Amino acid sequence: MLLYASHLLNPRRAPVAEAALWIQGDRVRYAGPRADLPEEAKKERQSLDLGEAVVAPGLVDAHAHLELTALKGLPYPGEFVGWIRAVLGAKQALEPQRQDQEMHEGVLRLLRGGATCVGDHLSVASNPESLLRSPLRGKAFVEVLGVVPEVAADMARAAELFAEQWGRVPSRLEIVPSPHSVHALAPEVLKRLLQDPSRVHSVHLAESEAERRYFADKCGTLHDFIAERGNPLRREAESSIAELEAAGVLDARILAVHGNYLSDAEIRLLASRGISLVHCPFSHQYFGHRPFPMAACRAAGLNLALGTDSLASAETLSMFEVLRKTHANFPELGRDEIFVMATLGGAKALGLEAEIGSLTPGKKADLIAVSAAETPLDSVFAAKRVDFAMIDGEILTGF
Ligand SMILES: [Zn+2]
Numbered sequence: 177m178l179l180y181a182s183h184l185l186n187p188r189r190a191p192v193a194e195a196a197l198w199i200q201g202d203r204v205r206y207a208g209p210r211a212d213l214p215e216e217a218k219k220e221r222q223s224l225d226l227g228e229a230v231v232a233p234g235l236v237d238a239h240a241h242l243e244l245t246a247l248k249g250l251p252y253p254g255e256f257v258g259w260i261r262a263v264l265g266a267k268q269a270l271e272p273q274r275q276d277q278e279m280h281e282g283v284l285r286l287l288r289g290g291a292t293c294v295g296d297h298l299s300v301a302s303n304p305e306s307l308l309r310s311p312l313r314g315k316a317f318v319e320v321l322g323v324v325p326e327v328a329a330d331m332a333r334a335a336e337l338f339a340e341q342w343g344r345v346p347s348r349l350e351i352v353p354s355p356h357s358v359h360a361l362a363p364e365v366l367k368r369l370l371q372d373p374s375r376v377h378s379v380h381l382a383e384s385e386a387e388r389r390y391f392a393d394k395c396g397t398l399h400d401f402i403a404e405r406g407n408p409l410r411r412e413a414e415s416s417i418a419e420l421e422a423a424g425v426l427d428a429r430i431l432a433v434h435g436n437y438l439s440d441a442e443i444r445l446l447a448s449r450g451i452s453l454v455h456c457p458f459s460h461q462y463f464g465h466r467p468f469p470m471a472a473c474r475a476a477g478l479n480l481a482l483g484t485d486s487l488a489s490a491e492t493l494s495m496f497e498v499l500r501k502t503h504a505n506f507p508e509l510g511r512d513e514i515f516v517m518a519t520l521g522g523a524k525a526l527g528l529e530a531e532i533g534s535l536t537p538g539k540k541a542d543l544i545a546v547s548a549a550e551t552p553l554d555s556v557f558a559a560k561r562v563d564f565a566m567i568d569g570e571i572l573t574g575f
Contacts, residue, residue, distance in 0.1 A: 177569070178223035180210060181545060185232040185552040186534050187516040195231060199541040202568035207535040226545050226564060230555040233535050234292025234542040234565065235495040236314075236522025238454040239378070239433050239483025242294075243302045245282035246275050248487035252462055256384040257397035259463070263488055272303065280306040282493055286484070287312070287575045288561040289494025292542040295378055295431065295454070295483070295526050296349070297356075300334045308347040311567045313542060315526050316342075317354035317378040320369060321361055323407035328365035348567070354378050358416035359390055359398060362407070363423065370425035376527040378454075381416050382442070383434040384463065391415045417442045427451070431525050433483070436465040440472045447476035452525035455517075456483040457501040458490035470506050480517045481525035496559045503557065511553050541569040 177199050184195035184207060198206035198217040206214055247266050253259055267275075283306060286294060294314040298304050304316055318335040322328030335353035343351050355361045355369050357380040370377060382388065389396035394410045413419035417438065420426040428450035435453045438446070446453060453473060460468055473480055482502060484493045492498070495518055502514050523533030531540050545564035549555040565572040 178213075178217060178220045179226065179231065180223065181226040181229045181231045182548050183230045183552045183555070184208070184535065185230050185515075185556060186536070187233070187512075187519045189534075191230075191552040197231065197535065197541075197543070199566075199569045202540055202570075204535050204537055204539055204541050206537060228548040229545040229563060230548050230552045231535070231543055231545045232552075232556055233519045233533060234544050234567065235290040235499075235518045236293045236295075236481065236526065236528075236533065237286055237291040237484050237493075237495050237498075238295045238431070238452075238481035238522040238525045239297070239456055239485055240282070240286070240294050240493065241297045241486035241488070242279045242282035242286075242307055243275060243298055244486035244488040245285075245493070246270055246278035250488045252489075255397060256386040256463060257401045259489070260401070266488075276303050276306060279303075280310075282487070283307060283310040283312060284575045285493035286495075287565060287572065289484075289492070289496050290544050290546075290556075290559065290562050291495045292544065292565060292567050293522065293526065293528065293532055294349075295522075297354075297378065300331060300338050304342055304351075305345065308342060308345045308349055311348070311570070311572055313348040313528070313532065313540070313567060314350075315376065315378070316349045316351045318351060319356040320353055320365065321356045322365065323360065323362060323402050323405050325362040325364060327406070328362035332365050332369060352377065356380060357383070357387070358419050359387055359402065359411070363411075363419070367423045367425055370420070370423075370429060373429070375429065376431050376525075377429055378431040378433055381430075381432045381435055382437040384465065385437065387416065388437045391418070415439075415442065417445065421445070434460075435473075436460060436468055438469060438472075440469070440476075443469060443472045443478060444476045447473075447478040450479075452479040452481055452521070454481045454483045454522075454525060455502070456485035456490065457498060457505055458492060459485035462489045462491075468505075470509070479521055479524050481522040482514075482518050494561075496556070496561075499557055511557055515553065515556065540567075542567045
């Protein structure tokens, strides 16, 4: 089909006015000025003119927990481990049916907020059906946790089984068993999971002061919490990154989530290994973490992506809001750079850069359109919700 719009916005490219896209099946064949549309494209019978609108690649939400959508508005108890306890308690009290409905609501919120792709974390006990049957593309990371080796090994098996069973549901999301974090998983199981060469694993890393103290000082609330759960053993490494490095698994198969407490040297190490990092500005604010080390990440050339995180620690699942928040927090970043993080940056973080992240010939026709404002970038940064969205060349409806 042919899609016309007043503007096309691609990351790292000048916007195109009077734009046209030629979409064949699920892929983009041409994206550029309408005047340069190839002759062959003019034989297309189906066309749609979006008028005064900006067409852009669908945004990538590189970190979410849609199963926690029902926990929206959870008050912060003032301490990170206290929050983990509150989440566990609230999840236990939740009716499964309500959790499923709210996960569906979370999917809708993501779509309205401009995302067409997500890196979502799930627990093995969750019902991922509404996510898998949604139009969203991406990865569903099934969390493996367990500080007692036998418990961790059982959960790794359960996660593989989950991936096998739910993998039969036709979906644009790949299910990937993934370590929740370094501190929450027994070292031998952590290492084994990360040795799988074919997959990107999403791992919470250097997220909190409690985690920093657990490794660096061998004490604190996270240490006590882990001891309570049956493993008072202290990790030898000084940080989660140091443990991954010592285990020989610190490489591009890891998608690092949060990284609020990374040292400058660790940031350079991650960059040198081709590891991507997801920043979630709303949950960063909720927890009152130390300032995110944006300058060090940029100086190191680390690939940065953006995420919403869950409504148990963030006030929105809209990537438009995430764009605005990131710009407000880091005015030194150009909006074009932030737009790259939410498109190509996220695509690379999820190992999908060959397929999505820009509207260029050969890539998937995953796109959004918003009302045109002063400039194309203004339009995306000012958007409240998408006016039009397409994934795999299919126009989305009902959201
Ligand atoms: Zn998370």
